Amino acid sequence: MSERLARAALTRLTEPGDVRMAGLVADLGAEVVYEHLRNERDLGGVLTEVASRLRGLDPARDLDDASRQGIRFVVPGDPEWPPSLADLETAEPLNRRGGAPIGLWVRGRLRVDEACARSVAVVGSRSATSYGAGVAGALAAEVAREGVAVVSGAAFGIDQAAHRGALAARGPTVAVLACGPERAYPAAHKQLLDYIAEEGVVVSELPPGCAPTRLRFLSRNRLIAALSTGTVVVEAAVRSGALNTANWATRLHRVLMGVPGPVTSAPSEGVHELIRSGKAALVTEGRHVLELASPAGSFTLGHQRGETRPLDGLEEQELRVLDALPVVHGVSVASLARTAALGEAAVRESLTILRDAGLAEAVDGVWRIGKAHAS
Amino acid sequence: MSHATAHTISLQGAHGHLIDVQADLSDGTVQTTMVGRPDTSISEARDRCRAAVTNSGYTWPNTKRVTVLLSPADLRKSGPHFDLAIAVAVLGAGGTFKPEATRGTAFIGELTLDGRLRAVPGVLPMAMAAAAAGLTCVIVPDCQVEEAVLVPDLMVLGVRSLQQVVAILNDHPVPDAPPVASLPTLPGITWRGESRLSDLDMADVQGMPDARYAVEVASAGGHHLMLSGPKGAGKTTLAERIPGLLPDLTLEQALELTCIHSVAGTLPAGKPVLTRPPFRAPHHSATRASVVGGGTGRTRPGEISQALHGVLFLDEFPLFQGDIIESFRQPLESAEITIARGEETATYPARTMFVLAANPCPCGDFHPASRDHRCTCTEVQRRRYRGRLSGPITDRIDITRHIEPVRPHELNDPLARPESTQEIRTRVVGARDRQAARYAGTDWRLNSDVPGPALRERWPLSGEAQRELDRWLYTGRLTHRGSTRVHRLAWTVADLLGVEQPGLREVETAVQLRTGEPLALEALRREVLG
Numbered sequence: 074m075s076e077r078l079a080r081a082a083l084t085r086l087t088e089p090g091d092v093r094m095a096g097l098v099a100d101l102g103a104e105v106v107y108e109h110l111r112n113e114r115d116l117g118g119v120l121t122e123v124a125s126r127l128r129g130l131d132p133a134r135d136l137d138d139a140s141r142q143g144i145r146f147v148v149p150g151d152p153e154w155p156p157s158l159a160d161l162e163t164a165e166p167l168n169r170r171g172g173a174p175i176g177l178w179v180r181g182r183l184r185v186d187e188a189c190a191r192s193v194a195v196v197g198s199r200s201a202t203s204y205g206a207g208v209a210g211a212l213a214a215e216v217a218r219e220g221v222a223v224v225s226g227a228a229f230g231i232d233q234a235a236h237r238g239a240l241a242a243r244g245p246t247v248a249v250l251a252c253g254p255e256r257a258y259p260a261a262h263k264q265l266l267d268y269i270a271e272e273g274v275v276v277s278e279l280p281p282g283c284a285p286t287r288l289r290f291l292s293r294n295r296l297i298a299a300l301s302t303g304t305v306v307v308e309a310a311v312r313s314g315a316l317n318t319a320n321w322a323t324r325l326h327r328v329l330m331g332v333p334g335p336v337t338s339a340p341s342e343g344v345h346e347l348i349r350s351g352k353a354a355l356v357t358e359g360r361h362v363l364e365l366a367s368p369a370g371s372f373t374l375g376h377q378r379g380e381t382r383p384l385d386g387l388e389e390q391e392l393r394v395l396d397a398l399p400v401v402h403g404v405s406v407a408s409l410a411r412t413a414a415l416g417e418a419a420v421r422e423s424l425t426i427l428r429d430a431g432l433a434e435a436v437d438g439v440w441r442i443g444k445a446h447a448s
Numbered sequence: 449m450s451h452a453t454a455h456t457i458s459l460q461g462a463h464g465h466l467i468d469v470q471a472d473l474s475d476g477t478v479q480t481t482m483v484g485r486p487d488t489s490i491s492e493a494r495d496r497c498r499a500a501v502t503n504s505g506y507t508w509p510n511t512k513r514v515t516v517l518l519s520p521a522d523l524r525k526s527g528p529h530f531d532l533a534i535a536v537a538v539l540g541a542g543g544t545f546k547p548e549a550t551r552g553t554a555f556i557g558e559l560t561l562d563g564r565l566r567a568v569p570g571v572l573p574m575a576m577a578a579a580a581a582g583l584t585c586v587i588v589p590d591c592q593v594e595e596a597v598l599v600p601d602l603m604v605l606g607v608r609s610l611q612q613v614v615a616i617l618n619d620h621p622v623p624d625a626p627p628v629a630s631l632p633t634l635p636g637i638t639w640r641g642e643s644r645l646s647d648l649d650m651a652d653v654q655g656m657p658d659a660r661y662a663v664e665v666a667s668a669g670g671h672h673l674m675l676s677g678p679k680g681a682g683k684t685t686l687a688e689r690i691p692g693l694l695p696d697l698t699l700e701q702a703l704e705l706t707c708i709h710s711v712a713g714t715l716p717a718g719k720p721v722l723t724r725p726p727f728r729a730p731h732h733s734a735t736r737a738s739v740v741g742g743g744t745g746r747t748r749p750g751e752i753s754q755a756l757h758g759v760l761f762l763d764e765f766p767l768f769q770g771d772i773i774e775s776f777r778q779p780l781e782s783a784e785i786t787i788a789r790g791e792e793t794a795t796y797p798a799r800t801m802f803v804l805a806a807n808p809c810p811c812g813d814f815h816p817a818s819r820d821h822r823c824t825c826t827e828v829q830r831r832r833y834r835g836r837l838s839g840p841i842t843d844r845i846d847i848t849r850h851i852e853p854v855r856p857h858e859l860n861d862p863l864a865r866p867e868s869t870q871e872i873r874t875r876v877v878g879a880r881d882r883q884a885a886r887y888a889g890t891d892w893r894l895n896s897d898v899p900g901p902a903l904r905e906r907w908p909l910s911g912e913a914q915r916e917l918d919r920w921l922y923t924g925r926l927t928h929r930g931s932t933r934v935h936r937l938a939w940t941v942a943d944l945l946g947v948e949q950p951g952l953r954e955v956e957t958a959v960q961l962r963t964g965e966p967l968a969l970e971a972l973r974r975e976v977l978g
Contacts, residue, residue, distance in 0.1 A: 203658040204966030207855070214857035230969055241860040265863055335965070 079107040080148045080176040081280070082132040086110070086123040087175070089278035090292030093119060095172025099162060103148075103175065139178065139281050142255050143270075146280075147177045147185060155189040160325045161299050167320055170292050174278045180254040181274030183222075185300075188245045188274055192222035193366045194301040194322070195238075196294075196315040197231025197308040198340050205231055205308030205340060208332055208357075210238035212305065215359025217244020221366070224249060224301045226293065227262055227269070231307045231315070236269060246273040247300065251293035252285040253277060276300075294318040295325075303328035303366030305356060309343035316343050319353065328365045329353040383430060383445050390415065394423040395432060395446070403439030450474075452540025452547045455554045455583060456533035457574035458525045461787075461794030462707050462749065464570075464577025466554075468519045469530065471537035476513035484518030487526040490534075496559050497535040504563035504610045509542050524792060528558035529568035532587070535559060535610055536617070545617040553585040554578040555613070563610040565589045567631040569713040572706055575599045587613060591630040595710060598703060598721055631713060645727055648689045651868040655858035658967040659686060662849040664872050665961060667693040668879035669940030670894040671933075672780060672802040672844065674765075677851035679812030683805040686851075687729075687761045690803060692869040694725040694758070695877045701757045704797060708756050712749050725758035732767040739768075740775050741796055742787045752779050753796040765804040766836035773841060776802070780844040783897070799897075804845065809833055815852070846896070846933045848964035879943035895939045900932035909938060913955040920959065934958045941971070 080103045087094040097106045097116060109116055110127060136146055147153045154177075161173040179185055195213050197205060209231045213223045217239035225232040227248040239246035248269045250258065254277040257263035269275055278296065279289065294314065298304055298321035306329070309315035322329045331353035334341025347353035356362050363372045387395070397412035398404075406424070410417045424440060427433035431445030451472040457464040480494050494516075501508045516534055518525055533555040540547050556574055558566040567589045575586050575596035588596050590606030597604045607613050608625035615622045653660060659675065663686055666673040675683040697705060705722050709715045715722075730739050730751040737743040741750035752760055762768065779785045779798035786795045808814040809830040814823035825833075842848075858864065883894055886907065892898045898907070908914060917934060920926045926934060937958035938950035947954065957971040 201969050202966035203969060203972070206657075206969055207852075210857050210861075211855050214855075237861050237863055238857045240862055241857040243860075268863060338966070340968075 074104055074107065076103055076150075077146065077148050077176075078132040078136070079103040081135055081146055082107050082130055083175045084178070084278065084280050085130060085132070085135065086126050087119075088292070089174065089289060090170030090172065090295060092166050092170065092172050093117065094175070095162075098175055099173075135280060142180075142281060144178055144180045144254055144281060147179050148175075149173070153179070153184050153186050155186045155300060157189060157302075158296075158299050161295060164321075164324050167295070167317070167324060168291055170288070171295065174296065176278070178254045178277050178280055179274060181270040181276075182272065183245055183247070183274040185247070185274055185276055188222040188247050189224070189300045191220060191367070192224050192245075192247065192301040193362055194224040194297045194304040194318065195231065195235035195307065196225055196297060196304065196318045197235075197306055197344075198310055198313045198315060199228050199230040199232075200310070200340060201230035201234070201308045202334075202338065202340055204334060204338075205332075206234035209234040209307040210241070212307070212332065212356075212359045212362060213238030213246075214242040214244070216362055217246065218242040219359075219363055219372075220244065221363065222247050222273070222301075224297055226250070226290075226297060227258075227266055227275075229259060229261075233262060233265060235307075236265060236273075240268060240272055243272075248273070248275045249293055249297045249300065250275060250277040250285070251279070251289040253279050253281040253283045255281045256284070258285050290314060291317055295321045298322040298325055298327055301327065301366075303330060303362065305330045305332060305362055306344050306347060306353065307332040308334055308338075308340040309347075310340050311343050311346065313343050316347070319347055323352055330356040330362060330365055332356060383432060387426075387430075388423075390419055391423040391426055394420055395427060395442075398427075398433055398440060398442045400442050403436050403441040405439055409440060450541050450543065452537050452550065454533040454536040454540065454550045455578070455581075456530055456556060457554055457577045457581075458523060458530075459527065459570050459573060459577075459711060460523075460792070461747065461796050462573050462704075462711050462753075463795075464574045464580075465520075465523055466577065466581035466583070467523070467525060467530075467533075468517075469533040469537045470517045470519065471534070471541040472515045472517070473509045473512040473538075473541045474515070478511060478513060480514040480516070482516045482518070484516075484521040485524050486518055486530070487524065489526055489528050490518070490530050493528070493531045493534050493559075496528075496531055496561065497538065499561040500531070500559040500563040500610055501535055501539065503561060504614075506539060506544055506610075506614070507542065509538070514538060514541075527568065527570075528566075529556045529570075529574070531559040532557040532565065532610070532613065536613060539614065540617075544614060549617040552583050553587060554583050556586060556588045557607070558589075559610060564625060565608055565610075565628050567591055567628055569631060570711045571595045572598060572703070572710040575602060575604070576703070576707065578602065587616070589628045591628045595706070595715070598706065631715075645688055645691055648692060649869045650689050650693070650872055651866050653682065653685060653689065653866055654864065655854035656682060656686075656851055657969075657972050659849045659851050660866070660872075661967060661972050662847050662961060663690055664693065664876060665937065665940050665944065666690070666801060666803070666847050667872075668876045668944050669883070669936065670799075670801055670896040671846035671937060671940065672804075672896075673847045673849070674804040674806065674842065674845045675849055675851055676806045676808065678815050678853060679807055681851040681853045683851055684761075684763060687759070687763075687803045687805060688727070689869060690759050690761075690801070691725050691727040693873050693876050695873070695880060696723050697725060697757055705756045705758075708749050708753050708796065712754055714754060726755050727759045727761065728755040729761040729763065732762070732764045734768075734772075736769065736772050736775065739772050740787065741785060741794070742789060747787060747789065747792065747794045749796040750785070752776075752785055752798045752800065755800040756797055758800055759803055760800045761803045761805070763805045765806045766833050770836065773836065777840055777844065780841070802845070806837060807833075843927060843929055846937055847961045849961075850964055875944055878946070879940060882943045882946070883939075895936045895943070898936065900935070903932070903935055903939075907939065908949075909935060909955060910949055910951040913938065913950055913952045916952060917955055917959075925963075926959070930962060934962055937961055 213235040222245035223239035224247040225235045294317045304322035331344040331348045393413040410420045432443045434443040453470045458467045571592040572595040579602045585603040587605045593606035728751045783799040785798040809825040938954045941954040941957045942950040
């Protein structure tokens with residue numbers, strides 16, 4: 074039996090994110106583990122759990138059926154296997170789940186490794202507001218336009234807005250599911266998922282036919298974080314699943330970013346906490362994300378500066394004279410010197426500079442504010 | 449003793465009062481006097497009637513003292529349509545027909561010097577008043593028969609000349625006469641043609657999911673709406689599509705609206721009854737009289753009343769004259785408008801959806817949420833502009849929405865399928881049916897009609913939702929008026945969802961709608977694809 078068939082079989086036997094299985098496969102290799110299980114070796118209790126699933130397992134037929142549905146199975150060593158998943162092997166488990174996936178069931182046009190070479194996860198609450206969805210869509214579009222893939226979970230709320238933003242920008246997008254890659258979950262997203270499969274790629278640890286469960290969503294979140302160079306959280310309430318993805322991003326040493334919302338908004342509370350505690354960097358638009366998630370130095374933003382105003386660059390002495398200048402009726406140099414508490418020579422010097430800048434004007438030998446000083 | 453009576457109707461606002469026109473012929477100084485507070489247009493009737501009577505081949509009592517009394521005498525009366533009743537009364541007093549022939553009939557129409565009739569504004573409300581006063585027949589200029597026949601249980605006779613009227617009263621064969629020209633329609637200040645509006649569809653509006661939902665809720669419950677946002681964001685685009693979301697008027701509403709347009713003289717020829725909700729969009733340079741009502745001479749209902757049961761769209765609201773803005777307070781609160789002028793007071797219905805649009809600044813380019821706007825206004829100009837939206841007005845607006853220009857990713861979204869007007873209207877009609885069923889047996893029809901106390905007493909929120917609403921009231925997030933308006937909105941949100949009683953979720957959505965906060969996507973239901 075080949076490694077690929079063994080891994081396909083194992084994805085049906087175990088739950089994704091099972092740390093023991095990941096360890097066994099890493100230590101013994103998938104073929105050995107599968108052989109042992111078939112020969113009824115206990116392997117530290119794993120057999121008892123999966124025995125009921127062993128019967129009737131036919132990985133070769135599974136792969137055939139899958140390929141008829143346009144689904145391929147990608148394993149480590151394949152060119153399409155994304156190298157970033159290796160980080161999961163060494164990361165500490167979270168909620169007792171972790172480890173690299175045994176294989177990926179993939180549906181879609183894009184190659185997973187290519188899409189995820191430059192990618193950003195955009196995740197958030199399913200109960201998002203129109204504000205969050207709007208920002209997530211705009212941000213995803215901006216990122217995707219630069220060819221950076223938007224990775225998300227195809228859920229209601231922020232996830233769907235992120236995918237659609239990327240699709241609208243004709244950019245790459247990756248949907249990571251907690252069920253078989255052919256399934257539409259939530260059902261209302263069938264059209265969205267089909268579209269992603271056509272233009273981007275849909276990925277899952279679970280083989281076709283598997284239904285989503287609560288724990289599978291937690292395991293799925295680690296893949297979203299691992300497949301991307303950074304994770305952006307838009308609108309997550311204090312107990313949102315998006316915070317689980319954020320935790321994984323931190324654990325995997327990925328860049329964690331958060332988009333703030335109104336400070337009174339409950340759906341943004343979780344994000345605000347991430348930013349307040351220093352775990353996430355505050356981002357408000359795609360450029361910020363690109364700067365943080367791109368390889369160091371490859372995308373840098375200049376400092377944000379306000380507009381240039383006429384008073385910029387004036388020395389203190391000139392500013393004092395300017396403050397002393399009347400608006401309507403001009404005054405003499407001597408009078409300005411008194412008001413500004415400066416010597417007459419210094420006043421004359423400053424007036425020349427101010428006049429050249431249009432900030433002062435002389436009318437009949439007396440001085441007043443010039444037209445450029447409108448504000 | 450020779451005297452006779454003919455009935456006619458005097459209009460005050462859109463309400464008509466029965467007037468008895470009595471003519472008395474007696475010996476004495478030869479003259480014709482008119483008593484009973486006529487205005488100049490009626491005093492002139494004396495000369496018109498005399499000429500019309502003579503030129504129709506009858507004799508004016510030239511050797512008698514003619515006294516015409518319009519009673520009740522305390523009402524101030526105006527309008528040229530008294531002509532016909534005056535002429536009939538005088539002819540009756542002179543014995544041209546039997547005095548009892550005029551019993552139970554109202555005479556409405558202006559006379560020309562050759563004895564023909566002219567159309568007059570306000571025939572429908574006059575006919576309604578005649579029926580209400582117990583009359584069984586009205587005689588009106590023949591081109592206006594189709595207005596008057598809308599009134600049930602009333603015989604309507606259309607006539608073209610005084611001779612025809614006399615023939616009818618004598619039961620003689622009616623002679624022929626050239627037809628009466630219909631009333632020249634005064635074009636209302638409608639911004640764009642009504643016909644264009646019917647072609648507009650919500651399916652063409654991209655993005656702005658929460659503004660679309662706000663429009664849906666406003667249409668379902670008849671709530672007032674304020675759309676703010678930079679120019680080109682789509683405020684007008686949305687507002688113009690609101691009439692399409694509203695169902696046809698009920699017969700009662702149609703009559704009420706047609707009455708208003710009959711009085712205003714804006715009833716389109718060949719369209720006896722208006723069945724679609726009107727859309728009025730007066731320009732911000734319009735005068736107070738044209739927007740609110742009034743005018744010199746005859747009091748006319750303004751745009752507010754002409755938008756009855758429809759939409760009054762006030763674009764660039766802060767640019768309207770200050771006193772016009774302030775005069776919106778009454779209609780926003782009590783759905784009617786009172787015009788007081790001297791001793792005359794006219795009250796017109798103003799039950800309409802106010803849709804206000806405001807730019808963020810005079811130039812319209814300021815985006816409060818964006819760094820790279822191209823606004824050229826100074827901060828002082830912006831402040832002054834915003835200051836015109838006075839607190840008392842904004843507090844009376846139920847729904848506030850800020851619209852940002854549609855973003856490129858929304859325009860290019862391959863999966864977006866904005867709902868069509870028809871899809872949304874189905875829900876709006878469903879919600880309106882639920883309201884009609886709930887308020888059956890009351891004077892109210894929509895959630896926005898129901899006064900606060902009745903709402904709290906008979907149609908409360910769920911206990912949990914009411915506690916949350918109270919909390920917001922105590923913490924100052926809502927004013928008292930605001931909490932009543934949220935209560936009404938919560939019912940509309942529930943009616944759109946088909947929920948039996950508004951709960952926490954509906955109240956939260958209602959508060960978000962009122963305060964302009966972003967809406968929870970779940971509230972939009974159709975959050976996913978389109």
